[in-house]
Amino acid sequence: MQxxxxxxxxxxNFGTTKALNDISxxxxxxxxxxxxxxxxxxxxxxxRIITTLMLPDEGEIKVLGMNCTxxxxxxxxxxxxxxxxxxxxxxxxxxxxxxxxxTVFGTTVEENYELISDIYSHIEPFKKRAAGKLSGGMKQKLxxxxxxxxxPKLLVLDEPTTGVDAVSRSEFWDMLGKLRQHNITIIVSxxxxxxxxxxxxxxxxxxxxxxxxxxPQKIRDGFSRKLFTVKSVEKYKLINTLRKYPMTLTAYPxxxxxxxxxxxxxxxxxxxxxxxxxxxxxxxxxxAEAGIEDRxxxxxxxxx
Amino acid sequence: xxxxxxxxxxxxxxxxxxxxxSKAIFAVPIVQMLILVPAITFEIxxxxxxxxxxxxxxxxxxxxxxxxxxxxxxVSFSTFSxxxxxxxxHRNKCSVILQIPSxxxxxxxxxxxxxxxxxxxxxxASTAPxxxxxxxxIIRDYNMDLITENISTNPLVPLPQxxxxxxxxxxxxxNYKYYMLPGILVILVTAIGFLLAGLNMVREKEIGTIEQIxxxxxxxxxxxxxxxxxxxxxxxxxxxxxxxxxxxAFNIPFxxxxxxxxxCASLFLIAVLGLALFISTFSGTQQQYMFIAFFCMIIFxxxxxxxxxxxxxxxxxxxxxxxxxxxxxMRINRMVMLKGSTIHDISRExxxxxxxxxxxxxxxxxxxxxxx
Numbered sequence: 045m046q047x048x049x050x051x052x053x054x055x056x057n058f059g060t061t062k063a064l065n066d067i068s069x070x071x072x073x074x075x076x077x078x079x080x081x082x083x084x085x086x087x088x089x090x091x092r093i094i095t096t097l098m099l100p101d102e103g104e105i106k107v108l109g110m111n112c113t114x115x116x117x118x119x120x121x122x123x124x125x126x127x128x129x130x131x132x133x134x135x136x137x138x139x140x141x142x143x144x145x146x147t148v149f150g151t152t153v154e155e156n157y158e159l160i161s162d163i164y165s166h167i168e169p170f171k172k173r174a175a176g177k178l179s180g181g182m183k184q185k186l187x188x189x190x191x192x193x194x195x196p197k198l199l200v201l202d203e204p205t206t207g208v209d210a211v212s213r214s215e216f217w218d219m220l221g222k223l224r225q226h227n228i229t230i231i232v233s234x235x236x237x238x239x240x241x242x243x244x245x246x247x248x249x250x251x252x253x254x255x256x257x258x259x260p261q262k263i264r265d266g267f268s269r270k271l272f273t274v275k276s277v278e279k280y281k282l283i284n285t286l287r288k289y290p291m292t293l294t295a296y297p298x299x300x301x302x303x304x305x306x307x308x309x310x311x312x313x314x315x316x317x318x319x320x321x322x323x324x325x326x327x328x329x330x331x332a333e334a335g336i337e338d339r340x341x342x343x344x345x346x347x348x
Numbered sequence: 349x350x351x352x353x354x355x356x357x358x359x360x361x362x363x364x365x366x367x368x369x370s371k372a373i374f375a376v377p378i379v380q381m382l383i384l385v386p387a388i389t390f391e392i393x394x395x396x397x398x399x400x401x402x403x404x405x406x407x408x409x410x411x412x413x414x415x416x417x418x419x420x421x422x423v424s425f426s427t428f429s430x431x432x433x434x435x436x437x438h439r440n441k442c443s444v445i446l447q448i449p450s451x452x453x454x455x456x457x458x459x460x461x462x463x464x465x466x467x468x469x470x471x472x473a474s475t476a477p478x479x480x481x482x483x484x485x486i487i488r489d490y491n492m493d494l495i496t497e498n499i500s501t502n503p504l505v506p507l508p509q510x511x512x513x514x515x516x517x518x519x520x521x522x523n524y525k526y527y528m529l530p531g532i533l534v535i536l537v538t539a540i541g542f543l544l545a546g547l548n549m550v551r552e553k554e555i556g557t558i559e560q561i562x563x564x565x566x567x568x569x570x571x572x573x574x575x576x577x578x579x580x581x582x583x584x585x586x587x588x589x590x591x592x593x594x595x596x597a598f599n600i601p602f603x604x605x606x607x608x609x610x611x612c613a614s615l616f617l618i619a620v621l622g623l624a625l626f627i628s629t630f631s632g633t634q635q636q637y638m639f640i641a642f643f644c645m646i647i648f649x650x651x652x653x654x655x656x657x658x659x660x661x662x663x664x665x666x667x668x669x670x671x672x673x674x675x676x677x678m679r680i681n682r683m684v685m686l687k688g689s690t691i692h693d694i695s696r697e698x699x700x701x702x703x704x705x706x707x708x709x710x711x712x713x714x715x716x717x718x719x720x
Contacts, residue, residue, distance in 0.1 A: 095563045097719055116719065121565045131560040135365050136358065147354040148564045190560075 053103035078243030079233040086252040087233035124196035134176025149194030181212030237337035267334030355574030398442040405453030530681035531654040541620035549628040603688030622708030
């Protein structure tokens with residue numbers, strides 16, 4: 045089976061800034077492939093290269109077996125792209141936008157309705173409403189419908205869930221899961237680590253470099269230390285105090301607790317003694333399983 | 349073809365859904381015609397004249413009343429002090445000072461050459477010589493009156509005379525509105541072509557919708573054509589509206605073929621829209637676009653010959669006008685409307701417009717990049 049995307053040594057510079065540095069990866073058919081990384085990591089630049097909107101300075105990239113530089117015309121018929129910024133016509137209605145993109149791709153809404161019915165049915169009651177007047181979650185569903193209307197083989201979603209509420213985010217990922225039945229390969233970028241677990245494969249990207257590529261579970265398993273969660277009412281003070289503790293390796297905030305690793309990979313009574321001396325007496329310490337974020341931070345520290 | 353039609357339909361939906369633009373499209377030509385046509389005129393009227401009459405004879409008073417009687421001059425003050433007159437000229441209280449020295453009447457009686465001194469504010473280099481010409485004309489008239497009087501008293505002296513009768517063709521009454529109106533129609537169409545389409549294109553860049561279009565298989569020329577057609581039609585509708593106003597409000601004559609005029613205007617609009625879209629390909633924001641487009645528009649309009657005769661421009665300016673679509677339409681419009689010129693009379697202009705239209709549009713398509 046051929047890989048949907050085959051990238052080797054892609055680089056892109058903007059002036060002296062290295063936006064992408066030697067990026068190599070491959071995406072299999074019907075896979076949901078996630079690019080996880082903070083803002084400015086280079087995710088959008090990479091996606092613009094994949095969607096033929098930009099040419100790489102170095103390296104080679106093949107998408108759907110075609111060369112991004114020379115076969116862009118054929119390629120564009122087979123890619124559905126949802127840019128990070130809402131890029132549909134805000135002054136056209138939901139229905140007009142969908143019809144417009146269908147026509148532009150030389151198809152009709154009816155022809156591929158089955159593919160989008162799951163998603164579009166949520167917004168169909170508002171089809172006469174201007175796209176700009178939809179809520180964030182509905183805009184995202186419309187954008188996805190428009191990106192899918194020509195039945196693309198590859199769907200490229202640039203931060204589709206940014207600025208969308210937690211419930212809609214979860215719904216959105218359910219929809220992506222269903223699309224797999226239609227043999228659509230999906231690459232998606234997100235700054236949310238919790239969404240990584242819903243991908244088949246994940247690439248951690250930072251400063252234009254890929255830190256790791258693997259199944260999300262394997263990335264978590266790669267965490268090399270024993271992780272503990274420490275909880276206290278005064279979280280901020282707790283982090284600062286823990287960071288001063290000589291046996292602490294790392295201490296990062298994580299939700300309402302702190303994720304901590306120690307040099308000797310264990311918790312002993314001297315920690316509690318130290319914390320009480322510093323005025324924190326209500327601590328609860330538990331062993332924890334590392335998440336993607338913990339592994340990401342560990343990899344980031346290593347490269348630094 | 350279906351794609352182009354759909355793209356065009358989309359543009360129209362967007363234009364008419366924009367409440368401001370959809371109204372402005374019809375309001376602009378009406379306002380522009382009603383304001384500019386009567387306002388812009390080169391006719392000189394009511395030039396403020398200051399008089400220093402040191403003579404105070406019946407001859408000097410006769411000359412002054414002749415000046416007062418003309419529509420060109422309005423005597424704004426009369427003084428004996430030269431310095432006062434000069435300071436009034438300095439403060440824009442008058443534009444021309446006429447000094448009648450003492451002895452003016454006496455010299456006329458003696459048949460000596462009588463003298464007058466005129467001082468003219470020449471800040472405006474085109475009205476100053478005209479004021480002088482009018483003043484000169486009135487004084488010559490006055491002179492003729494004196495000679496005729498002399499002849500009647502002394503009929504033995506024969507007076508050699510050449511009499512010229514003239515007739516103004518194409519605009520017999522020298523009505524400036526007839527001259528300006530076709531030009532203002534051109535400005536109207538230019539503004540529509542330059543501003544709307546280009547801004548529309550840059551707006552798609554600014555809000556990011558072009559990004560989504562660029563990953564679709566839409567052809568470059570499809571997209572450019574779809575941006576041109578709606579504004580071409582709007583330009584023609586505005587031209588029609590302007591003509592109707594010209595007929596109703598100013599009773600402008602229309603000697604030539606309306607069809608020919610609209611055909612020329614279409615070619616012109618394609619040229620201007622092509623240039624506008626070309627500029628939009630290297631503008632990232634509407635502000636950048638406006639700056640460049642406005643600059644081009646001003647140059648094109650001022651060099652087109654709307655105010656100043658094309659033939660009296662320096663040679664390099666005439667050469668520049670070879671690529672100035674506004675200059676061609678300016679000539680075509682006036683010729684077709686006032687002279688009734690036919691397609692043969694304007695064939696050179698027409699070919700040139702066609703070449704410019706093709707070149708600018710091709711540039712726009714070439715420069716429009718779907719990949720950064």
